[in-house]
Amino acid sequence: MKKALIVFLLFTMLFGVVAFSEQYERNETLYVTGGLWGPPTNWNPALPWDAVTGTNGLVYEPLYLYDAVHDELTPWLAESSSWVDEYTTEIKLRKGIKWSDGEEFNAEDVAFTFNLPERVESIYYRTLFNKMSNVVAVDEYTVRITFNQRMYREWNYQLYQIPMLPEHIWADRSSEEILSSSNEEHCIGTGAYLLDSYGQDRMVWVRNDDWWAKDLLGLEVAPKRVVVVVALSNNVVLGMMMKGEELDLSNDFLPGVPTIKRAYDIHTWYEGAPYMKPDATTMLFLNNERKPFDDPEFRKAIAFAVNKQEIVDRVFEKMVLPANALGFLPSDGWMKFYHEDIVNEFGYEYNVEKAKEILKNAGYKDVDGDGYLEAKDGEKLDFEITVPFGWTDWMESIRIVAKSLKTVGIKAEAKFPEYNKYFEDLTHGDYDMALNNFGAGVTNTPWTLYRWLFDEIIGGVAYNENFERYADSAEMRELYRAFNETKDDDEAQQYMRQLQRKFLEDMPVVPLFYNGLWFAGNNGVWTNWPAEGGDNQYYPNSYQGGWVLGGLMMLTKLQAK
Amino acid sequence: MGKYLRRKILIYLITFFVAVTLDWFIPRMMPGNPIDSILARVAKMPSQEQVQILRSHLMKSFGMDVPIFEQYINFWGAMFKGDLGVSINYFPKPVTEIIKDALPFDLLLTVPALLLSWVIGNKFGAFAARKKRMDNWVLPIWYIISAMPYLWLGILLSWTLGVNMDLFPVAGAYSFSREPSFSWEFIIDYLHHWVLPFLSLFIVQLGGWAIGMRNMIIYELEADYSRYMETMGMPQKLIRRYAYKNAILPQVTGLAIQVGLLVTGALTTEIVFSYPGIGYLLNQAILRQDYFLVQGCFLFIIIGVLLANFAIDIIYVFIDPRVRHSVGGDGA
Numbered sequence: 094m095k096k097a098l099i100v101f102l103l104f105t106m107l108f109g110v111v112a113f114s115e116q117y118e119r120n121e122t123l124y125v126t127g128g129l130w131g132p133p134t135n136w137n138p139a140l141p142w143d144a145v146t147g148t149n150g151l152v153y154e155p156l157y158l159y160d161a162v163h164d165e166l167t168p169w170l171a172e173s174s175s176w177v178d179e180y181t182t183e184i185k186l187r188k189g190i191k192w193s194d195g196e197e198f199n200a201e202d203v204a205f206t207f208n209l210p211e212r213v214e215s216i217y218y219r220t221l222f223n224k225m226s227n228v229v230a231v232d233e234y235t236v237r238i239t240f241n242q243r244m245y246r247e248w249n250y251q252l253y254q255i256p257m258l259p260e261h262i263w264a265d266r267s268s269e270e271i272l273s274s275s276n277e278e279h280c281i282g283t284g285a286y287l288l289d290s291y292g293q294d295r296m297v298w299v300r301n302d303d304w305w306a307k308d309l310l311g312l313e314v315a316p317k318r319v320v321v322v323v324a325l326s327n328n329v330v331l332g333m334m335m336k337g338e339e340l341d342l343s344n345d346f347l348p349g350v351p352t353i354k355r356a357y358d359i360h361t362w363y364e365g366a367p368y369m370k371p372d373a374t375t376m377l378f379l380n381n382e383r384k385p386f387d388d389p390e391f392r393k394a395i396a397f398a399v400n401k402q403e404i405v406d407r408v409f410e411k412m413v414l415p416a417n418a419l420g421f422l423p424s425d426g427w428m429k430f431y432h433e434d435i436v437n438e439f440g441y442e443y444n445v446e447k448a449k450e451i452l453k454n455a456g457y458k459d460v461d462g463d464g465y466l467e468a469k470d471g472e473k474l475d476f477e478i479t480v481p482f483g484w485t486d487w488m489e490s491i492r493i494v495a496k497s498l499k500t501v502g503i504k505a506e507a508k509f510p511e512y513n514k515y516f517e518d519l520t521h522g523d524y525d526m527a528l529n530n531f532g533a534g535v536t537n538t539p540w541t542l543y544r545w546l547f548d549e550i551i552g553g554v555a556y557n558e559n560f561e562r563y564a565d566s567a568e569m570r571e572l573y574r575a576f577n578e579t580k581d582d583d584e585a586q587q588y589m590r591q592l593q594r595k596f597l598e599d600m601p602v603v604p605l606f607y608n609g610l611w612f613a614g615n616n617g618v619w620t621n622w623p624a625e626g627g628d629n630q631y632y633p634n635s636y637q638g639g640w641v642l643g644g645l646m647m648l649t650k651l652q653a654k
Numbered sequence: 655m656g657k658y659l660r661r662k663i664l665i666y667l668i669t670f671f672v673a674v675t676l677d678w679f680i681p682r683m684m685p686g687n688p689i690d691s692i693l694a695r696v697a698k699m700p701s702q703e704q705v706q707i708l709r710s711h712l713m714k715s716f717g718m719d720v721p722i723f724e725q726y727i728n729f730w731g732a733m734f735k736g737d738l739g740v741s742i743n744y745f746p747k748p749v750t751e752i753i754k755d756a757l758p759f760d761l762l763l764t765v766p767a768l769l770l771s772w773v774i775g776n777k778f779g780a781f782a783a784r785k786k787r788m789d790n791w792v793l794p795i796w797y798i799i800s801a802m803p804y805l806w807l808g809i810l811l812s813w814t815l816g817v818n819m820d821l822f823p824v825a826g827a828y829s830f831s832r833e834p835s836f837s838w839e840f841i842i843d844y845l846h847h848w849v850l851p852f853l854s855l856f857i858v859q860l861g862g863w864a865i866g867m868r869n870m871i872i873y874e875l876e877a878d879y880s881r882y883m884e885t886m887g888m889p890q891k892l893i894r895r896y897a898y899k900n901a902i903l904p905q906v907t908g909l910a911i912q913v914g915l916l917v918t919g920a921l922t923t924e925i926v927f928s929y930p931g932i933g934y935l936l937n938q939a940i941l942r943q944d945y946f947l948v949q950g951c952f953l954f955i956i957i958g959v960l961l962a963n964f965a966i967d968i969i970y971v972f973i974d975p976r977v978r979h980s981v982g983g984d985g986a
Contacts, residue, residue: 116839117831124830131935132755134747142692143745215711220704273715273746290833293755293930294826297833320830322928328809329928332817332824339823339830513686513943520690556693556705 119338120618120653123316126324126333127344127611128636133296136288137276138256139216141637144276145296146321150640152193152282152298153256156184156203157249161535161632161642162370162623164425166249170198170257170283176580179243180226186234190305192259193281198305200230205260207238213268218255243578246540246585253537253641257283285314285645294323314648316619321635334359337617344635346486346611351410360614360622362633366411369609370632374420374533374542375487377478377494377603378519379526382562385468386525390455392600396441397448398501399494401605408489413606418442419593420533420542420604427539430589439597448501457502465504476505476525481512487528490605494526520555522562529560530608535632535642543573543592546602563601610634621652658981662967666960673960677952678729681945682722688742688943689713716742716946729949738953739946743939749950753932759827760919760931763848767855768916772909775863780898782864783871793868800861808854808926815850822850825928851927855920863905870901903974907966914962917954 128146135143138153149155156171168174174184190198210222227239240248262279263271280288285306289299298319306312322340324330327347333340334347335357350359351368361368379386379395386392401415414423418440421427441447457466461473468474478495480487491507498505505526510518518524532545547569548558559566569592576588612633614622623633623643629650632643689712693705713719717728717739732739738749782789799807816824828834828844874880874897883893919933932951939947970977 115833115835116829119831122831131744131938132747132752132930134741134744134752140745215707217704217708219707272711275746292834293759294928295830322825322830323930324825325925325928325934328812328926329825332812335817336820336824339825511686511941513684513688513691513941516691517686551706554690556690556709 117318117320121317123319123342123619123648123651124322124340125319125342125344125635126322126330126340127342128639129296129321129323130325131323132293133291135275136280137271137274138258138282139213139271139276141217144637145291146635146637147286147296147298147319147640148276148280149256149637150284150645151286151319152280152284152288153258154282154284155253155256155641156186157252158641158643158646159253159537160646161424161634162630164429164537166252166537169253170203171252174252176245177237180241181237181239182248183231184236184238186236187305187309188234189309190283191303192261192283193287193301193303194259194262196259196261198257198259198283199233200236201233202257202260203236204228204230205264206255206258207236209258209263209271213271215268215272218251221251221255245580246538246577247544249537250541285648286319289318296321312649314645315651315653316648319648334613334615337615341615341617341619342622342633342635343613343615344611344633344639345613347613348410348486350613351412358616360616360624362610362612362623363625367405367414367609368412369611371414371422371424371607372535372610372634373530373608374416374422375490375528375530375605375608376416376420376533377526377605378524378529378560379602380522380524380561381564381601382522383525384472385457385474387564388455389599390451391457392603393441394448394451394455394501395498395503396600396603397444397451398503399497399603399605400443402443403497404490404493404606408486408493409606409609412611413609416604416606418597418604420602421539422533422535422607424535426535426537427542430539430586432586432590432593435590435593436597439594441597441600445500452501452503459502464502465499466502474504476503477508478505478526478528479508479510479515479518479524480528481515482509483512491528494605519560521553522555522560527560528605532557539589540573540577543569543576547573561601563599565595565599569595617654619651619653621650623647623650662964666964670956670960673956674733674953675726677956678726678949681940681943681948684943686943688945689716689718691942692742716740733953738950741939741944741947743942743944743947744935749946752935752947753950753954756930756932756935757917757919759929760924760933761916763851763923763929763931764855764916764920767852767859768909768912771856771859772863772905775860776867776902776905778860779864779867779869780871780894780901783868783875784894789868793865796861796864796868798861799857800859800865802858803922804854804858804920805922805926807858808851808923811850811854812926823847824850827930851920851923851929854923854926863908866908867901867905870904871897874898874901903970906969906973910962910966910969911959914959915955917951917958 133145135145136148137144138149141149154170156169158167158169160167170186170190172185172187174182177183184203186200186203192198207222207225207228210216210219224240224242224244225238226241229237231237259281262281283305285301285304286298287301289297291297300314300317324345327345330340330343330345331347334343350361353359354361362370379392381387405411405413405415418436419431421431452466456469459465460467460471466474478491480491488509495505495507519527519529533542545558547563547566549570550559550562572588572592576585579585610632621629623629623631629647631647631650633647634642634644689709692712693709717725740746740748741752744752782792812824815821823846827847828840832840832843834840880893880897919931919936921933921937923929924931924934935947936951939951971981
């Protein structure tokens with residue numbers, strides 16, 4: 094036994110001398126958390142909901158980026174694009190971009206990417222393909238896409254959503270392979286990073302020193318390696334942040350950041366409240382198909398009754414902002430369509446007396462004297478508000494919503510089913526009230542918000558739209574489609590005005606607050622973090638889908654100490 | 655002996671069949687559908703026609719588009735071929751690979767913690783059973799530590815030794831700045847990350863075993879045969895040895911049962927230390943109804959527990975003469 098142990102030790106010592114363990118240079122490596130929650134298993138841009146964060150954005154790149162802070166569509170793989178007629182857009186690509194295996198990137202790749210859904214029918218952008226009647230590479234660096242409908246706002250959104258795929262690698266792959274491959278062997282893009290290694294709890298991206306943007310745009314990403322760390326709980330992230338040098342950027346929700354910020358030199362976008370940039374509007378969904386939520390007066394009363402500021406102060410320690418009446422994120426792309434006069438005339442604010450008045454005038458009375466209102470037909474009203482169990486900030490938020498409703502006599506209770514049950518009920522219209530913000534994230538156009546709120550439900554199950562099942566959705570659809578179909582900004586504004594007026598008159602959903610882009614930077618090793626008014630003003634988002642909003646550009650501005 | 659074995663094996667096979675069937679059945683009875691929650695993550699795709707196309711594709715690729723009884727048959731067929739399916743959560747990684755990659759991290763934590771705490775706990779417990787004065791103050795300590803939740807002790811250790819005193823790292827199985835390699839530096843780095851999670855398991859379990867052993871020894875030392883040996887003037891050491899052999903039996907049972915459950919991982923410890931084990935993956939699989947990962951993990955758990963029970967039955971034949979006689983006496 095003892096002899097075996099000695100032999101084992103000698104063996105390992107021998108190897109220890111021979112085998113060398115590389116350690117990444119601290120000031121060349123950026124450690125990031127928030128975007129990865131399990132072992133990386135997928136690097137396939139055709140499965141964007143599954144692929145490891147960074148696949149889309151760091152490795153595979155779209156034609157444009159969207160600067161979510163300054164509301165700018167930045168030409169990226171494309172050099173420029175324009176509408177040659179109502180239905181046709183022409184995209185001119187940059188020359189000199191190479192895939193990481195040395196092949197040239199050109200119009201063939203773009204045409205291939207947009208035509209792929211013809212062969213691979215279940216790919217995620219199939220319906221976009223259905224709106225295209227023709228995609229052709231006019232010459233080596235020019236692509237023409239002809240649509241079968243007008244869709245200017247939506248197209249600008251798609252320009253930064255779809256990563257370009259290399260034709261010379263993907264053309265020979267079968268449909269089955271494309272949809273079920275992990276793509277580990279073929280993770281070849283035009284982007285700033287390459288797949289280096291991964292483990293059960295981390296993903297390591299290494300810098301592509303032949304990245305096209307170095308020569309063509311004079312841009313360089315500062316970290317040689319970006320290590321995305323799986324941190325399974327907030328206490329781990331906080332602990333790592335407080336130790337000083339273990340973690341650089343966290344996109345996790347960290348309650349307590351305002352309190353420990355000073356003590357541990359933690360950086361946030363704003364120095365004071367709200368600390369975080371607004372990222373997605375969290376709405377209180379009311380099931381419009383259930384009585385009495387089918388009554389606009391009842392819904393409006395709820396809008397007046399909810400104390401949004403209390404949620405902001407008590408639940409989020411002021412790390413979020415209360416939503417405006419329309420639920421428009423305070424980003425330029427949306428706010429330029431915000432009509433103050435309509436909001437002033439038809440909108441609402443926190444006013445308990447007004448809420449009670451509306452309910453009274455609409456015929457809701459407390460018939461049996463229990464302190465709670467009954468329906469117009471005398472039926473008892475007792476509602477449940479649901480959010481997924483474990484989402485503690487939302488859990489506390491709906492407790493406050495329930496409390497607000499009680500002060501005007503509406504009986505409501507906060508409930509926390511497991512996520513799958515919550516989502517099944519929400520999508521099947523099997524709920525009273527619930528919180529959600531999945532489709533209200535920051536984009537280049539409020540078209541995405543209205544599409545998410547009012548799109549048509551097919552087959553009875555609303556996976557990704559219209560959870561509230563608003564009765565007049567068809568009217569809203571006409572309006573936001575018209576908005577999408579016009580390039581004329583004045584015309585567009587008219588449609589917006591109509592949308593906003595109807596929204597405020599009927600209040601199908603109640604916007605509560607803006608979920609923040611949780612961002613904490615550690616000044617221990619890297620500096621020049623994104624900040625309001627600072628030198629680095631890029632959206633510090635390291636989630637899948639967030640790199641193209643500013644996360645990638647942020648990396649070009651960071652500086653190692 | 656043969657008849658004893660045959661009967662045991664038959665019972666275990668039936669138990670296995672029923673347990674695996676239940677394990678297959680229960681996640682599918684939960685409300686909600688894993689495909690739907692994948693579809694929710696496709697949130698950026700602005701159209702639900704799209705979602706419908708994708709939904710039918712996913713249902714087909716996970717074999718969920720056939721009637722439920724057929725899915726059950728397919729499951730058994732695949733299992734005997736060693737194919738535990740592909741995980742829904744961690745698509746397209748096969749379940750066997752997920753378990754293979756995650757389990758070693760857990761085992762290297764839980765196995766030493768269990769074995770060391772058992773050995774040291776037993777010795778310590780037996781010692782305290784004899785020394786009355788030490789027993790007075792050490793027993794309350796054991797009660798306290800065995801009542802500590804793993805989670806609580808983990809956070810306490812992480813905070814004091816990890817964050818405040820900066821002696822140990824607080825996350826991961828090995829440094830995020832290294833790749834695994836067969837080198838001295840890596841092994842030291844791994845051990846450095848290993849200490850705190852190990853301690854959070856070891857300390858709590860130690861208390862349990864020590865208390866159990868202490869109680870058993872005291873009981874044995876007061877038994878008739880011990881008293882008899884004492885009056886006969888036998889050396890203390892011999893009496894203690896006999897008592898120890900009797901007292902260890904229930905501890906062995908306890909150990910075997912714990913060994914069977916090692917395959918579940920150490921969920922709360924993994925969460926506190928962000929340790930990449932199977933416990934967290936299994937937990938997420940249950941919550942998000944990743945049918946295949948749940949089935950695969952529970953298959954191992956069922957096998958582990960049954961094997962452990964079977965092992966106890968066999969071991970007892972050898973270490974407990976009473977069992978040996980009854981088994982032998984039943985007729986070969």
